[in-house]
Amino acid sequence: MKKSLYLLAAGAAALTLTVPGMAIAGEAAGNDTLNVVVTDDASQFNPGVTNTYSDIMSLYQIYERLVYYIDGEPVPQLAESWEASEDKLTYMFHLRPDTYFQNGEKLTAEDVVYSINRRCEESPSTASKFASVTALDENTVEIKLTRICESIFSSLASPGMGILCKSYCEENGDDAFLKPNGSGAYQLKEWVKGSQIQFEAFENYGGGKAPIEYLNFNIITDSSTALISLENGENDFMLNLSASDFALVEGNEELTVQTAPSHSxxxxxxxxxxxxxxxxxxxxxxxxxxxxxxxxxxxxxxxxxxxxxxxxxxxxxxxxxxxxxxxxxxxxxxxxxxxxxxxxxxxxxxxxxxxxxxxxxxxxxxxxxxxxxxxxxxxxxxxxxxxxxxxxxxxxxxxxxxxxxxxxxxxxxxxxxxxxxxxxxxxxxxxxxxxxxxxxxxxxxxxxxxxxxxxxxxxxxxxxxxxxxKSGNIVYRTGLQNTYVDPNGMFYCFKDFSWE
CATH class of the missing domain: 3.10.105.10 (Dipeptide-binding Protein; Domain 3)
Known part of the structure; x- marks a missing residue:
């Protein structure tokens, strides 16, 4: 049985509230930094290997996919547009032009073909959907399906479908996933195993440089310690609070709690x-x-x-x-x-x-x-x-x-x-x-x-x-903008977050 059988499709608008009361002991990070609490470490930065929550969250910063989801609907990411054949067995995706990987190489349709085919080799269930993936020109990808597949867009938006740089992977082998090279809004700066994963904004990101320059995933396995770090200003953002922890942040005017229906x-x-x-x-x-x-x-x-x-x-x-x-x-x-x-x-x-x-x-x-x-x-x-x-x-x-x-x-x-x-x-x-x-x-x-x-x-x-x-939730330092509650609880991309 797959791990991911437990779910609920989001069906209502998110609820956001700021709770008044307790003072903060420390100072928040500067406007150029966002400190995020995570409960485990990454294993590597390979879209095909997602053993931990930090694996998945890191992938969403480093790599992009053809599409992603907002409010349950697919929206453009690397693909700026697409169309389907009448029988819904063939899809044409048109890539966003002038998109570059973090090492400076241009992203092309060949990279998309390489990435999807690689994913199909790793996952039989994914491979069963795809008859062929072809680069028609530098910016156009044709995907033929084996059957009508209503979930094709959610498959293309999944962590495993992050688009890789073909030449970089072929040249570097497994090292390509210890020093990853994606086209996402953040690139890996340093990985201190067991402690912190550091990212910095990608200067030439195709969607425009992220407002927050530095993004840190700080590994804290104990929820009480994590909550204290949020209250004293050491961290700015925490997700998936337990019911007991959720109650503890009530009365703190420096923290904002946001909830929404979840897929969990x-x-x-x-x-x-x-x-x-x-x-x-x-x-x-x-x-x-x-x-x-x-x-x-x-x-x-x-x-x-x-x-x-x-x-x-x-x-x-x-x-x-x-x-x-x-x-x-x-x-x-x-x-x-x-x-x-x-x-x-x-x-x-x-x-x-x-x-x-x-x-x-x-x-x-x-x-x-x-x-x-x-x-x-x-x-x-x-x-x-x-x-x-x-x-x-x-x-x-x-x-x-x-x-x-x-x-x-x-x-x-x-x-x-x-x-x-x-x-x-x-x-x-x-x-x-x-x-x-x-x-x-x-x-x-x-x-x-x-x-x-x-x-x-x-x-x-x-x-x-x-x-x-479960109800999904996040808590963050008041003043952080463009936040959202991911219904899956871990597919967060921080590229649009900013400080007031």
Whole structure:
């Protein structure tokens, strides 16, 4: 199963408020610098490798893509315009002229072809969409698709589609991603591993030099320490505050809090291949045992929304609730029907430092009420991801996001046998026939019916348990302008931010 099944499409305007009260202990950075709190370090600066939040956030500063998203709609970035054929299988992209990489080389259509083809080699699910990518001239790229693909623009806007300098990558190999060379608004200045990632504005950026000259990602893993650094003026911007931290900034007139609906959904992934969770009745028992209202209140201070499915508000989604209701007695019935009836059942919930253990503690208590002992193991997000990949878990707690607003593409990416990436998921092709039919269907209504029928079938197995759709938020020093809340929680590009 893909990591990014938990999501909610943004559907309302952002709410911004400045909160009055507490004084600041220190001074803010000068108008030429923005200090951003990040919770982990980068691993490298390769669009094809995104192991950490800092990887993704760094990529959005260094590289550009053909398009990006504003309010759920694709807008020009490197491509200043485009058009599609009548059958929606061929797209023509016209590049912004006079765009240069940070080493001074001109960006051309050949670089775009190289970058997309490279990404297709890295990702089978991406490759399945593209029949061919061709440079028609220096500034024109033709993309032919294998099928109608409503999510083509979100694919082109994803972190992995950052456009690389072909000659620079071929000359430098892996070193090209330690000393990256993109066309983005910021270029890497210095990387102090474990401490700070420093950027400076690219003088010849095609969209005009960024108003803020220096951008620093300061790595602080402890949320309390991070919040203190914001309050005393050491840092200027922090994202994805927990409910408890969110409450702490209330009363500080020097800080502004901004919220908006998010694509991020907290949920559980259960191992269907190994351990006690390979038993479907055990999975269903766990699903019925969890009080998601309590998860929202305790884990998110009631700021979220109880989830109704893995793919809410998606194209081709009918809005039905496909989840199991909280019903401890029904949970006990499922346990009695499992192969572990009458046995002591112990499971481990693996969470990461990024997500915390408050929600796992609620689940731990819920499971105890039906006779399941749950241990909680917290680790760094890289280790959690590795265990997920290798199937070394029973239950994973995570709160990821999804940028593909198309249910058919998300189902295909997560469940088609050739795309399955985790040893914990089904790879026997049980859904391939239905997915082939979905991807071949061009009628919107029929496609919706097929998608929702398959989603209902999958959700009935309790291979994952959606919990709460989170509200996105940021907090920053009052006076910072042109801010926004990214619905994915990490796709921030700071090129338009400025100080009053």
């Amino acid at each position: 959904q907290a949920g559980l992934v259960l191992n269907v291949q190994n351990g006690v969770t390979a038993d479907e009745n055990v999975r269903k028992a766990i699903a019925c045992a969890i009080d998601r209202d309590a998860v929202n209140v305790v884990g998110f201070d009631g700021t979220g929304t109880v989830a109704t499915g893995s793919f809410e508000d998606f194209l081709y989604y009918d809005g039905e609730d496909y989840t199991y209701s909280y019903d401890p007695e029904k949970a006990k019935e499922y346990l009695a029907a499992s192969e572990y009836a009458g046995s002591d059942i112990t499971v481990t919930i693996k969470t990461s430092d990024n997500y915390g253990d408050i929600v796992p503690q609620v689940i731990q208590q819920n499971l105890a009420e039906i006779g399941i002992t749950a241990n909680i193991e917290s680790m760094d997000i890289g280790s959690q991801s590795e265990d997920w990949l290798n199937g070394n878990f029973e239950i994973i707690y995570q709160a990821g996001s999804e940028i593909t607003p198309d249910l058919s593409e998300s189902l295909y990416s997560a469940y088609y046998s050739a795309n399955v990436w985790s040893a914990s998921a089904w790879s026997d092709g049980r859904y391939d026939g239905q997915l082939d039919a979905i991807m071949a269907e061009t009628d919107t209504q029929k496609r919706t019916e097929l998608c929702c029928s398959l989603l209902q079938e999958i959700m009935a197995t309790a291979n994952e348990i959606p919990l709460v759709v």
